Amino acid sequence: MMIPFAQRLEGLGYPELQAARVDTLQVNLGWRCNQACKHCHLEAGPDRPEQMARETVEGVIQAVARWAVPVIDLTGGAPEINPHFRYLVDRLYELGVHLRSRSNLTVLLDPGFEDLPRFFRDRRVELICSLPYYQEDLVDRLRGPGTFQKSLEALRRLNRLGYGEPDSDLELHLMYNPAGAYFPPHQEDLEKIFRRELEKRYGIRFNRLYTLLNMPIGRFKEHLQRSSNLEMYMGKLAASFNPATVMGLMCRTLISVSWEGRLHDCDFNQALDLPLAAGLPQTIREFDLPALETRAIRLEDHCYGCTAGQGSSCGGRVAGEV
Amino acid sequence: MSDYYEDKDLPRFPELAKYRPELYDIFMNYYQEVMAAGALTVREKALIALAVAHAVQCPYCIDAYTRVSLESGSNMEEMTEAIHVAAAIRGGATLIHGIQAHNVAAKITF
Numbered sequence: 001m002m003i004p005f006a007q008r009l010e011g012l013g014y015p016e017l018q019a020a021r022v023d024t025l026q027v028n029l030g031w032r033c034n035q036a037c038k039h040c041h042l043e044a045g046p047d048r049p050e051q052m053a054r055e056t057v058e059g060v061i062q063a064v065a066r067w068a069v070p071v072i073d074l075t076g077g078a079p080e081i082n083p084h085f086r087y088l089v090d091r092l093y094e095l096g097v098h099l100r101s102r103s104n105l106t107v108l109l110d111p112g113f114e115d116l117p118r119f120f121r122d123r124r125v126e127l128i129c130s131l132p133y134y135q136e137d138l139v140d141r142l143r144g145p146g147t148f149q150k151s152l153e154a155l156r157r158l159n160r161l162g163y164g165e166p167d168s169d170l171e172l173h174l175m176y177n178p179a180g181a182y183f184p185p186h187q188e189d190l191e192k193i194f195r196r197e198l199e200k201r202y203g204i205r206f207n208r209l210y211t212l213l214n215m216p217i218g219r220f221k222e223h224l225q226r227s228s229n230l231e232m233y234m235g236k237l238a239a240s241f242n243p244a245t246v247m248g249l250m251c252r253t254l255i256s257v258s259w260e261g262r263l264h265d266c267d268f269n270q271a272l273d274l275p276l277a278a279g280l281p282q283t284i285r286e287f288d289l290p291a292l293e294t295r296a297i298r299l300e301d302h303c304y305g306c307t308a309g310q311g312s313s314c315g316g317r318v319a320g321e322v
Numbered sequence: 323m324s325d326y327y328e329d330k331d332l333p334r335f336p337e338l339a340k341y342r343p344e345l346y347d348i349f350m351n352y353y354q355e356v357m358a359a360g361a362l363t364v365r366e367k368a369l370i371a372l373a374v375a376h377a378v379q380c381p382y383c384i385d386a387y388t389r390v391s392l393e394s395g396s397n398m399e400e401m402t403e404a405i406h407v408a409a410a411i412r413g414g415a416t417l418i419h420g421i422q423a424h425n426v427a428a429k430i431t432f
Contacts, residue, residue: 135397178392185395189365193395 184211210316245311
């Protein structure tokens with residue numbers, strides 16, 4: 001029987017988990033995506049109608065301008081597909097914030113999006129791009145047929161613009177996630193393997209590799225249930241709980257806003273439709289930094305996914321040593 | 323018991339410490355030290371362990387070291403090559419013993 005996550009933290013002396021500050025606003029521009037990956041916690045895909053409206057985009061810009069949030073992290077779905085994506089990036093660039101955008105890479109080859117790499121370069125956007133392995137078969141099984149070759153082509157185009165080069169300030173990071181019900185390898189060890197293999201096989205360069213554990217929600221949870229792995233996976237998450245990850249959890253420095261403009265402690269809570277705790281601002285229009293940066297974080301058992309082993313976050317592993 | 327090998331028995335390994343726990347502890351300390359990164363990486367050791375697991379045909383070890391290999395970044399090509407190494411050594415070991423048969427035959431035949 002698994003101990004509830006909140007109880008586990010209480011046993012460590014944390015009756016509640018409090019935010020430390022808010023230095024990142026993660027903006028989910030919608031759940032539409034040109035891919036439909038097997039692990040996606042949002043069950044994003046080409047047929048999803050959810051897209052952030054212009055009015056909500058304006059709310060994001062106003063909140064960032066008023067509260068001077070230093071880092072804006074754009075995600076989706078494929079955030080680039082949102083019709084207001086370029087408008088939002090331009091306004092945020094004018095505000096001088098650090099811009100980070102997550103890309104599935106293949107969208108950069110789609111008609112109407114081919115100029116995006118230059119658009120990103122000209123606005124110094126940091127890119128975090130999904131590439132779960134350096135071999136075709138595994139990537140295509142996880143992300144759909146043809147994904148790997150398209151991803152390589154997109155990476156080559158980014159490299160040609162200066163992204164991912166060691167002496168460039170155009171940051172290109174890769175995001176790894178396992179192709180199934182197992183944990184990610186040690187991040188730094190895997191980064192060395194990726195760097196060696198991507199350079200040797202395809203001449204591709206990148207800055208950092210981030211490892212992300214598959215969260216047992218959404219499409220990945222359905223896979224775990226279908227393959228009779230859910231109990232094993234949840235048990236392994238709980239058994240691998242690492243107290244050293246708790247203070248570094250991303251929810252302690254990040255807040256997430258959904259395509260509807262609702263505030264959440266993270267993108268996973270957003271997927272589960274778990275709002276911020278009662279009494280806190282609930283929408284981007286109500287964004288209030290002092291209230292949010294001292295908030296108590298909403299915890300459920302999926303939080304074990306961020307505290308297992310080396311820990312996991314949208315910025316990779318959390319703890320150095322396991 | 324429906325089968326001699328049950329996957330739910332693998333996590334019961336620590337039950338072996340019920341009797342002569344000091345021996346279990348010595349073994350586990352040794353085991354953990356051996357499998358930690360040293361002159362070889364954890365990934366390389368997991369591939370060796372996977373190959374040996376097949377050579378000794380231990381379903382528990384095959385289960386465990388398939389997972390460890392994936393979790394240390396190995397792919398199916400590397401894991402399958404490691405299993406072939408085990409198969410090659412087992413096959414070679416069988417074949418080299420043929421010299422003993424040849425020796426015996428040479429000794430007792432014209």
